Every structure is written in structure tokens, then in C-alpha cells.
Amino acid sequence: MSPESKVNVLLVDDHPQNLLALEAILDCLDQNLVKAHSGAEALRCLLNQDFAVILLDVQMPGMDGFETARLIRQRERSLHTPIIFLTAFSTSDTLVFKGYSLGAVDYLFKPLQPEILKSKVAVFVDLFKKTAEIKRQATQLAAINAELRKSEEQFRSLSACSPVGIFMTDIAGRCTYTNSRCQATDNFKLEESLIEGWSRSVHPEDRDWVLADWSARTLKGQEYSNEFRLLAPEGSVHWVHVRSSPMLSEQGQVIGQVGTVEDITERKQAEAAHTQFIREQAARQEAEAANRMKDEFLATLSHELRTPLNSILGWARLLRTKKFDEKTTARALETIERNAKSQAQLIEDILDVSRIIRGKLRLHLVPVNLVSVIEAAIDSVRLAAEAKAIDFRFLIFDFGLENMSENPESIESDKQPGNSKFLVSGDPERLQQVIWNLLSNGIKFTPAGGKVEVRLSVSCSNEQQTTNNYVQIQVSDTGIGIGKDFLPYVFERFRQADSTTTRSHSGLGLGLAIVRHLVELHRGTVHVQSDGEGTGATFIVQLPLFKDEGGRIKDELIPLLLNPHPSPETPISTESTPSPLILEDLRVLIVDSDTDTHDFLTTVLEQHGARVTAVASVSEAMAALQQLTPDVMIGDIGMLEQDAYELLRQVRALEAERGEKITAIAMTPAYASNEELKLAAGFQMHLPKPVESTELIAALAQFAGQDCRL
Incomplete structure (x- = not known):
């Protein structure tokens, strides 16, 4: 028991006011004061608790203090618990002697002297704590001794039956202990020096470097581990693995080494025999893994390409062979156009990845105003966002101060103050591709009624914010989020969090890989933040600012980004004779x-x-x-x-x-x-x-x- 832990003190009196008075006197001892209003209640308290001392009123109705004390002493648990009798009615020697005969350690008369009562109770509290500590230490010592005896027996048994050799040396390397397995393995006896024994048994081709390594490590008190060959007197060679660790004194000084010697000849032979097999197996597994990745990608590619193709070919055939009303024709053409664009985007992604892998993707660098680039990307995804009732916002911040409207349609980049600060050296089309990919991702993975937000700001490296360093584009959504396990692989090619046929979202898993490569080609960085599934995600792109020779940004260098969206010609349906209703009522x-x-x-x-x-x-x-x-x-x-x-x-x-x-x-x-x-x-x-x-x-x-x- 630690000195700070509280102990129990039992207060027994049939008058509540007396208990309150005792509690007020003893409260400063900061112990656990347990109150009982009768002898029977006191006995119940003693059933489950141990007490450092019991303050017991003599005059109580029913069972008086003497009878209570007699019953207390009959219980094994409370046989030696100190009892201090309290009385206000008699100082008779007979009663005092009776109290002491029942095992009382003191007899106090009311009115009580607070200091005397506190000092007496404090003595028994301290005695109780010390007794408990002695018991604890005695129990601990007995357990330690038992464990030591058990450890000694285990060590003797382990040493005798160990499948590996065990040895101990002193600081000079002289062997102080070896088990029988060690002597049999190394072919030397206990009285021989460890180094001499090994130097005689170590294969001549290994001897010099083995002994040099052993001496260099053990003399410095380091651990030793090595595999080498031993040469038996009859000429046979076998491999051993020797390990040793320094033995330290209580002061931390090296006093020797303890180690093991294991015969690993069979393992070495097996390793040599299976080396080629392992290499072939590894090559085979690598090929199989590559084939699996190829098959999974082709399956996904097939599905993603053929799903829109199904609608394109089907509607095209219907338009060619059937005559529809204007509304159906418009819907058919809209479906064909939408799916054709989807296919075109997939093909462009595949071609971009091919260019990236072959190192053929090139940038046409000019000064680019990122406000215009983001606006163009927003225009291309606005309909998709509106279709899902997504709250779409574009916010521009100048050194942390918002100075633009949240409505993308109302943004006029050339009229807003500070827009010239968002110039970078880049390829306008590729930068728009980066933003479009991030926005499309956000819209795709955000449920209806969610929110997608784009933030554009200028960031600085120093605390005074006197030097502009880079532009930061932050695309946040309230979508499905990214699991912590998948977060490190978000920007890898062909990787999707769910690649099964039952995945919840379409796509080839190429968009974010293209984003990372394009951003890095612009000497920028991109990373993602997400607290897990269901928490949304935030993609942060940082690009270095464009500056002239003097380190200033020129407003006249803001480029005009053109993003024409030519409309395809509307195909004309051809009429044909309707087929008979061969599926009627099916x-x-x-x-x-x-x-x-x-x-x-x-x-x-x-x-x-x-x-x-x-x-x-x-x-x-x-x-x-x-x-x-x-x-x-x-x-x-x-x-x-x-x-x-x-x-x-x-x-x-x-x-x-x-x-x-x-x-x-x-x-x-x-x-x-x-x-x-x-x-x-x-x-x-x-x-x-x-x-x-x-x-x-x-x-x-x-x-x-x-x-x-x-």
C-alpha cells in the first residue's frame, strides 16, 4: 500500500451528532471515514472492508459497545483490528478493564480532546499502512524467490535440452559456461578459450573476418550475429549461426557475453537448393500480378467504354430505322452526345497516361491567369452540379481576405482587384484539365444536395507575408471521403478504392494520377486531406507564381483563355417501316x-x-x-x-x-x-x-x- 492511499476508519455511535463531531475532528487526516449507527451496522461494515482503527461508543441501545467488540474479535478478518472505546457515562475501573479485556487498545472519555483523538487515530492509521506495506513486500519477496527458483530450474532444463548451443564468456573472451550442444557443435571443451576454440574450428576461408568481426563487436560491448562455416576434424563442413549479447553489471558496465550457436547446415543447403526455384516463383508471381492488373483494368475499361457505346449504337440504329417525334429525337441526340463525350474523355485519359509513361507529354508554357482557367472549368461542370442540386461555390482570397463573389456566374476576373496576382507560368489547357478533373471528382463523389467549393488564394512562406510564393487552389467536397488505408494510393495509376464489379462509382482510376503528373510538370504539388469515409475530401494544388525579371507581376500578362464548345451537327433521322409487334404483351x-x-x-x-x-x-x-x-x-x-x-x-x-x-x-x-x-x-x-x-x-x-x- 502506498503512503498516499487512504485507509478506512470505522466510527460507531448511535447518535448522529456524535458521528458528525468525530468526522469533523478526524476529517483533517484525509482518510476514508466510515460511519455506523449501531453495533449490527458496524459488523456489516466489517464483512467486506478492513479498518485501521475502530472508534466504538460503549453506551448504545440493543447491542452495546462491549458486546459489539466481543463479536468483532470473533471474526478472523477483524481479530486484530485496534478498538478505541468512547464513553461519557462512567470512568469505572471495572468497565475500563472490561474494555481492555475485550481487546481494546485505548479508552477515551467524552468530551473528547480533539488533538489527543487525532494523534491516537493517526498512529493506528500509520501503523496500518506500514503493516500493509510490509505484507505487500513480504508477498512480493516470496513471489520473487519462487520465480527465481522457477527460473533457475527452467534455465537448467533449457540449457540441458536446448536444441542450440549456449555459451557465456568473461570480458576477456574466456569461456565460463557451455552446454553440451555447444561443445558438440563447435568441438571444443569448457576449459578451452572461446576464441581459441573457434579459431581452430572455423573454416580457413572464413576465419580471419569472423574473428576480426567478433573482436571488434564484443570488445565494444555490442551485439554479435553472423553465419559462417566450421570445419570438422574429419573434413566435413557445416554452417553455424552465432549470436551473442553483452552482459551488463548493475552499473551498466560490460562484464562478458552470452550467446548461442545453432547448426544451420540443413537450412543453408535448402536455401541453395531453392534459390532458383524462389527466383522463378517470384518472376511467375510478378507476371501473374501484372496479368491480374491488366485483366482488371481491361475489364473496367471494357465496361466504361461499352456502357456509353451501348446507348450510342442503340439510339443511332433507332434513329436510322425509326421515325420519332421531335422530343424523342432530341432526347436520343442528347444521349448520344453525352455518352460520346464520356467515351472521348476516357480515351483522352488513356492517351495522356500513355504519354506520361513514355515521357512524351509536353507543356506549352505561357503566363496564365488561374481565375480564367477555373471559370472555364466551372462552366464545363456546372450542369452536372446543377443536376445533383450541389451547392457550388468559387471563392477568391487575397492574402487571406475574400474579395470576390461566391457566385461563379457573377465573377468577372478582369474587373476584380487583385486578379493579376493569380498568374502562373503554365499550359492553359493542361491547367484547366487539372481543375476539371478535381471538380468532376468532387461532383461525382458528392451526394445530391451536397457542397463543392473551390478556393483560390496567394500563399506566402514568411510570417510577414511580404513575399508572394505560390498560388493555392483548394477543391473541397462533402462527399464519401477517403479511407485512411487508401489515402496514400489516391494519386496512383489504375488504383481505385473499390475495383470490384459492384463498385458504386464509375471511372478508370486515371484522373488523379494525371492531375499529379500535370501539377508536377508545372513545378507544383498536390495532396489530399480526408478524415475518413463519409467526411468529404479536400484536394490542394500549389503552383509557383509567375514573375518578371524584377520579381513583380505584370497585369498586362494576364492571358485570355478561350474555351470554345462547338456544338455537333444534329443528325437527321431516316424513316423506316415499323416492325410488327412480335413481343406484344410480353x-x-x-x-x-x-x-x-x-x-x-x-x-x-x-x-x-x-x-x-x-x-x-x-x-x-x-x-x-x-x-x-x-x-x-x-x-x-x-x-x-x-x-x-x-x-x-x-x-x-x-x-x-x-x-x-x-x-x-x-x-x-x-x-x-x-x-x-x-x-x-x-x-x-x-x-x-x-x-x-x-x-x-x-x-x-x-x-x-x-x-x-x-
Whole structure:
């Protein structure tokens, strides 16, 4: 027990005012004062607690102090607990003797002298603490002795049975102990010097450097570890691993070495035998890993390219063969244009990465006003932000003071004060590509109703802020955030936090890698901050400011960035004779997370008489199946979130409950793996994407029992 810990003091009196008086006197001792209003209550306190001293009133109704003391002494736990009797009614020697006979250590008469009471209680408190400490030390010493005996027995057993040699030396290197395994391994006896024993046994080719290394390390009190060869008298060679550590005195001085000798001949032979195998295995694993990365990337690339291609080809074929009203035609053209731009961007990203890998990406450097660059990038993503009702803001700060509107549409960069401060030497198109990638990322990963904010500021390196050093662009969002495990890999090529077929967001994982390379080509830096999933992310780009020879920024060097957006010519639909309604009244459920795809498929099937229900997820599909029973279900294997495999599993479970069968068709990537096709075997048919409308109609016509000649 530490001296600072509190001990228990039991106060027993049937008058509450007396207990309060005792408590007031003893409170300055800072101990745990336990109050009892009767002898019975005092005995209950003694059941679970130990007390340094008991102050016991003699005159109490029912069980008086003497009877209470007698019962206290009958309990093993309180047999030796000091008792001080307190009384105000009698000073009779007979009663005093009776109290002492019951084991009392003192007899005090009321009114009590506070100082005397405190001093007596303090003595017993101190005695209790010291007694407890002595007991603790005695217990600890007994445990230490027992542990020492156990350790000695274990050491003797360990030394005798150890599979490795054990030795000890003094400061001069003379051997003071060896076990039998050590003597057998090194072929020397205890009385021989350790160095002499080794020098005789060490292989001649290893002897000089082994002994030099041993002496250099052990004389300095360092640890030693080495592998070398020993030469036996009969000429056989075996390998040993010798380890040793310095033994230190209580003052920290080196007094010798303790070490082990292990025969590692078999391990060395196995290592030599398997070296080539390991190399081949490593090469094979590297090749397999490269193939896996290639396959994963190709699968993702196939899906990302063919998903928009499905809508482009489908609508193009419909526009060529069917006559639609103006609204449907406009929607078709808009879908074709949007998906074509998506494909073009993917291809540009792939080409940029190819240029980066080959070192062929070049910049055309001119003075660039970053305000204009950011405005142009914002214009290109504004519609995407508005579609998701995202709160989009562009803030400009001059040395920490905001001086521009938060509304991007109201920003006029040439009229705002301080805009000339945001000049950098760069390639306008590439810098706009950097900003566009960051903004697109923020919008893609931010849920509807979220917030994306761009901050542009000038930062300085010194505290006085007298020297402009770089421009900082900060793009923040309130999106899904980045997990701490994935944060270090955000800017790596082909890396995505979720690369499975059920990933929640599309993309090749190239955008941020391109951002980093372009920023570094501009002698800048980019890094990301995120507190984890669900907390949003902030990307910070820093670019060096542009200055003339005198270190000043010239306002007249602000470039005019042109960002033309030519509109493609509107294709003209051709009329054709409508096909017969060969799918009339066929009930079809389409499950595809790509809105353009199931919009296209719905249009195609309805033109041939089918009754189509289109949903975007497995959960929506299961909800729809509660209301209808389709003849055919079409599901995309590469859906976001839950895929078609999960859909089929749930549908088959529902069929078992209803006792009916739904025909299922899977849409698979063109580069589908054997494993994917095997899983898709649960479907009655699988069609590669992009789906040919004629093949789809023909397949459904077979299920409808119609002769299809489109």
C-alpha cells in the first residue's frame, strides 16, 4: 500500500451528532471515514472492508459497545483490528478493564480532546499502512524467490535440452559456461578459450573476418550475429549461426557475453537448393500480378467504354430505322452526345497516361491567369452540379481576405482587384484539365444536395507575408471521403478504392494520377486531406507564381483563355417501316444501373409490343417483383452496388416461395472472364454488351414463341 492511499476508519455511535463531531475532528487526516449507527451496522461494515482503527461508543441501545467488540474479535478478518472505546457515562475501573479485556487498545472519555483523538487515530492509521506495506513486500519477496527458483530450474532444463548451443564468456573472451550442444557443435571443451576454440574450428576461408568481426563487436560491448562455416576434424563442413549479447553489471558496465550457436547446415543447403526455384516463383508471381492488373483494368475499361457505346449504337440504329417525334429525337441526340463525350474523355485519359509513361507529354508554357482557367472549368461542370442540386461555390482570397463573389456566374476576373496576382507560368489547357478533373471528382463523389467549393488564394512562406510564393487552389467536397488505408494510393495509376464489379462509382482510376503528373510538370504539388469515409475530401494544388525579371507581376500578362464548345451537327433521322409487334404483351423487367441503357432498351422493346418495367438496382427490382410477375428479366452483370448475380439469387429465392419460374437474361461485358460466364450460367442466356437490339428482340421472340424476322 502506498503512503498516499487512504485507509478506512470505522466510527460507531448511535447518535448522529456524535458521528458528525468525530468526522469533523478526524476529517483533517484525509482518510476514508466510515460511519455506523449501531453495533449490527458496524459488523456489516466489517464483512467486506478492513479498518485501521475502530472508534466504538460503549453506551448504545440493543447491542452495546462491549458486546459489539466481543463479536468483532470473533471474526478472523477483524481479530486484530485496534478498538478505541468512547464513553461519557462512567470512568469505572471495572468497565475500563472490561474494555481492555475485550481487546481494546485505548479508552477515551467524552468530551473528547480533539488533538489527543487525532494523534491516537493517526498512529493506528500509520501503523496500518506500514503493516500493509510490509505484507505487500513480504508477498512480493516470496513471489520473487519462487520465480527465481522457477527460473533457475527452467534455465537448467533449457540449457540441458536446448536444441542450440549456449555459451557465456568473461570480458576477456574466456569461456565460463557451455552446454553440451555447444561443445558438440563447435568441438571444443569448457576449459578451452572461446576464441581459441573457434579459431581452430572455423573454416580457413572464413576465419580471419569472423574473428576480426567478433573482436571488434564484443570488445565494444555490442551485439554479435553472423553465419559462417566450421570445419570438422574429419573434413566435413557445416554452417553455424552465432549470436551473442553483452552482459551488463548493475552499473551498466560490460562484464562478458552470452550467446548461442545453432547448426544451420540443413537450412543453408535448402536455401541453395531453392534459390532458383524462389527466383522463378517470384518472376511467375510478378507476371501473374501484372496479368491480374491488366485483366482488371481491361475489364473496367471494357465496361466504361461499352456502357456509353451501348446507348450510342442503340439510339443511332433507332434513329436510322425509326421515325420519332421531335422530343424523342432530341432526347436520343442528347444521349448520344453525352455518352460520346464520356467515351472521348476516357480515351483522352488513356492517351495522356500513355504519354506520361513514355515521357512524351509536353507543356506549352505561357503566363496564365488561374481565375480564367477555373471559370472555364466551372462552366464545363456546372450542369452536372446543377443536376445533383450541389451547392457550388468559387471563392477568391487575397492574402487571406475574400474579395470576390461566391457566385461563379457573377465573377468577372478582369474587373476584380487583385486578379493579376493569380498568374502562373503554365499550359492553359493542361491547367484547366487539372481543375476539371478535381471538380468532376468532387461532383461525382458528392451526394445530391451536397457542397463543392473551390478556393483560390496567394500563399506566402514568411510570417510577414511580404513575399508572394505560390498560388493555392483548394477543391473541397462533402462527399464519401477517403479511407485512411487508401489515402496514400489516391494519386496512383489504375488504383481505385473499390475495383470490384459492384463498385458504386464509375471511372478508370486515371484522373488523379494525371492531375499529379500535370501539377508536377508545372513545378507544383498536390495532396489530399480526408478524415475518413463519409467526411468529404479536400484536394490542394500549389503552383509557383509567375514573375518578371524584377520579381513583380505584370497585369498586362494576364492571358485570355478561350474555351470554345462547338456544338455537333444534329443528325437527321431516316424513316423506316415499323416492325410488327412480335413481343406484344410480353412482360419484361430490365435491371441496369445505367439510366441511358435501360431507357434505350425500354424504347426498343416497347416498339415491338413488350410491356417494360425498368429499374436501376437490385432493391428496386425486388420491390417491383412484389407487384408484378415478368415473363423475362434482363440484368446487367456489371451493375453498381449489388450486381446481377445477387439479383438472380434473390429472384430464385422468391420463385421458390411463389412456385413459378422467371426467364433470366444476363448482359455481360465483352471481355467477361470464364468465371463470370460460369456464374452467369444461372441465367437462361447471356448477351455481350453493347447489346444488339436485333439479337435481343430475336431472343425475346423465342421466349414469346414468335417467329422473329427483323
